Amino acid sequence: MIDNNQLLRFTTAGSVDDGKSTLIGRLLYDSKSIFEDQLQAITNTSKKKGHDGVDLALFTDGLRDEREQGITIDVAYRYFTTPKRKFIIADTPGHIQYTRNMVTGASTANVAIILIDARHGVIEQTKRHAFIASLLHIPHIIVCINKMDLVDFSEEVYNKIVSEFEEIASKLLVTDIRFIPISALLGDNVVNKSENMSWYQGAPMLHTLETIHIGSDINKVDARFPVQTVLRPQRDGFIDYRGYAGRVASGIFRKGDDVTVLPSGFTSKIKTIDTIDGELDEAIASMSVSITLEDDIDVSRGDMIVRSNNKPETSQDIEVMLCWLNNSPSKPRAKYSIRHTTNEQTAMIKEVIYKYDINTFERLTGDTELKMNDISKVRIRTTKPLMVDSYRENRATGSIILVDDTTNETVAAGMIV
Incomplete structure (x- = not known):
């Protein structure tokens, strides 16, 4: 039965210590999606660390070991199934310097789960993650307001954060936003409905993920x-x-x-x-x-x-929403390799049209240098024509990456407008 289930890809995003690891651990633990040997190993480790119960964050915190060893932190993918659906989780790091990793994790997602610490409310990283989800045209956003146990499960606190996020969302291209008050540590509204928040009439997070409608993100019209x-x-x-x-x-x-x-x-x-x-x-x-x-x-x-009756645009000048991913800033009129479907050729950033202020979503002009995590609209000139569609219409032919030929590093990812 599971083999015939629909696959849902979702990404988790939030600031540092908002509880992503605990949330995913709780989701896997309460949905019984963990192998017995894994559970036993983590139970033993939790006891050695002095925890009374199972430390849920250990299910997902392999990346912490990588960080301590100096290895580059990347997106971690995890898989689980329920009787109703199959899931792939793209777990992205919360630090601001790893915002670029969210772009990678969210690029194929059907749903974005954005965590907010109930004690802190909407912060800069919340705005950044919401903006990227909008930019990548992720059709559904689930805002999980976590650590409700630390604010006495207050409906007033929950409503205030909902209002703050809705104000942000009004400036973005997001059609479906759902809010769930949770306590990942205690399990409230993750898999099972909370007894501490009877005022919340919605479904728990897992039920929402199992029932949310996901259409195909493949363009079936343009061959x-x-x-x-x-x-x-x-x-x-x-x-x-x-x-x-x-x-x-x-x-x-x-x-x-x-x-x-x-x-x-x-x-x-x-x-x-x-x-x-x-x-x-x-x-x-x-x-x-x-x-x-x-x-x-x-x-x-x-x-x-x-x-022949349905052709893409063929051009050497394309406008792109670009996310700069590299530690080194862009160089004026530098040449990069552009990769688009199977086409690879030389290109340069001809013009930085504007950059986004992630806090206010204002468009800033005059600054032509792109730094890590910058999101901007640029004009790119290629040596030969590219056959492109807009990213909104066709993800496959509407996306590009830029690669530094000297280091072979991917320096930017872009969505054609």
């Missing part, structure tokens, strides 16, 4: 096939097959479709759609296939096959 490689196997010294292999980024391709190869503009029809298991009549998004065309035209890696 896009980035070519990864050209297949030309030889038989008896002769090449009798020319296929273009890759992964369907979005939409549907069928035999006989009129297609255009970009950026060249050559047109043809789909002759066959092949897989290792045989020929198909159609290929849909996320399938890896080889497409042959009726005409022998020049196609290479980085080109894109699209339906």
Whole structure:
């Protein structure tokens, strides 16, 4: 039954010590999603540390050991299932210097869980995380107001924080926001309904995650096939097959479709759609296939096959919402490698149009240097045309990364506007 369940990806975000590790530990513990040997090991460790019960944070705090060893902290992914749904958790660090990791963790999420410490209310990191969730067009945000046990389970405190967050949300592109008062330490409203907050009439967090509607984030309308490689196997010294292999980024391709190869503009029809298991009549998004065309035209890696009546924008100048991820700031008119689907080429940041003040969401002009965690709108110039859609319409063809050629580090991630 679980194999047929719908998969939900969610990311957790919050400031340092807001209780993310304890929340995830409580979620796994109370939903009985922990193996017995793991539970026994953590129970023993908790006793050695002098805890009366199980230290829930130990279920997720492997990253703490990494930090002590000087290893770069990254996003930690955890998996669990319930009878109603399968889940992947992207657990991101809370420190402000790791905001870039939230961009990574949230990029494929259906739901963002934002934790707020009931004692502190909305802080700068709360605004930053809400803004990134909005920027990445995550359809659902669940605001968990944690540590309610430390404010005597006060409805007044809860309502005040809800009002503060709703004021922020009014400035963002977020359509579905839900609020849940919780105590991750005691388990109130995580898996089981709280007896200490009878004034809260909503569902616990796990029930919300199990029942929240998640539509597909794959664009099923715009057919896009980035070519990864050209297949030309030889038989008896002769090449009798020319296929273009890759992964369907979005939409549907069928035999006989009129297609255009970009950026060249050559047109043809789909002759066959092949897989290792045989020929198909159609290929849909996320399938890896080889497409042959009726005409022998020049196609290479980085080109894109699209339906002739539905083409993306082809341009060397693109506007992007850019999150700067690197410790080193951007360099004026420096050259970077831009990676977009299977296309890789040289690009430069031609213009910083504006940067965002994360506290006020104001647009700041005049500052052209991008520093770590900066979020800005920029204009990028590429050496050759890219075939792009807006990120809002198509995540697969609307996202890019910039890579420093000298260090091979990813310096920025961007969403095409």
